[in-house]
Amino acid sequence: MTWATERLDALKAGDTNVPPVVTTLRLGTLDDWGPGWVRKVWTPEPEILNRDGSMFGGHLAALADQIMAFAALTVIPEENYFRTINLQMTFAKVGRAHPLTIEGRVTATTRQLINVEADFRRDDGALIARAAAQQILTPKVAG
Numbered sequence: 001m002t003w004a005t006e007r008l009d010a011l012k013a014g015d016t017n018v019p020p021v022v023t024t025l026r027l028g029t030l031d032d033w034g035p036g037w038v039r040k041v042w043t044p045e046p047e048i049l050n051r052d053g054s055m056f057g058g059h060l061a062a063l064a065d066q067i068m069a070f071a072a073l074t075v076i077p078e079e080n081y082f083r084t085i086n087l088q089m090t091f092a093k094v095g096r097a098h099p100l101t102i103e104g105r106v107t108a109t110t111r112q113l114i115n116v117e118a119d120f121r122r123d124d125g126a127l128i129a130r131a132a133a134q135q136i137l138t139p140k141v142a143g
Contacts (some may be wrong), residue, residue, distance in 0.1 A: 004073040008033050011070070025059070027066050036106040038070040043099045055095030055128075060120060063102060064089060064131035068116035071104035072135045075114060082114060082135040095120065095128045112137055 010016035011029040018029060026048060030040045042063065050056055065084055072082055101121045108115040114135040120128040 002076070002078045004076045004078075008038070008070065008073050022066070025062055027063055030067070030070050033070065033074055035074055036071070038067060038074065038104045039101065040067065041099055041101050044095075044097055046097065049097055053096050057089065057091060057129075060091075060095065060129050061087065061089050061131070063120075064118045064129070065133065067102050067104035067118045068131065068133045069135070071106050071116045071118070072114045075106050075109060076137070079140055080137040081140055082137050084133050085136045086132075086134040088132045089129060090131070091129045092127045093129075098122055100128060107132075 007016070008030070011018075012031065012033060014029070021027075022029070026045055028040060028042050030038050032039050044055060044059075048056065048059055065087055068087075069082075069084065076082060099122075101123075102118060103121075104116055104118040106114060107117050114137065116133050116135065118131040120130070122128060
């Protein structure tokens with residue numbers, strides 16, 4: 001058990017406070033995780049949709065950054081933290097006010113980087129968007 005996996009367990013159980021940005025953007029947390037992967041089901045609220053009922057791509061990018069950070073937490077070494085240094089989004093279909101299953105996975109790790117991807121799918125399995133990111137490892141600093 002590491003600081004990161006303890007955090008994931010607490011998020012899954014709902015036993016921890018989340019940063020204000022998570023509440024403000026209505027990102028939620030996660031439903032399940034294992035080594036190298038995470039998953040959640042997320043439903044957009046009407047207040048965050050565009051006038052035509054579609055999802056704002058920037059909001060999906062925020063969700064992608066979060067879920068890929070959760071995926072990175074599943075493998076990060078105890079002595080490190082990380083930061084996103086690159087994030088790419090590809091939109092396959094217009095997202096609307098329907099539940100999305102969002103899955104993040106670690107695709108590769110090096111001494112300095114964690115590469116992650118995420119898929120956004122509707123209930124019928126249709127791919128709405130895919131994201132990829134790199135997380136750079138940084139040493140933990142006391143204080």
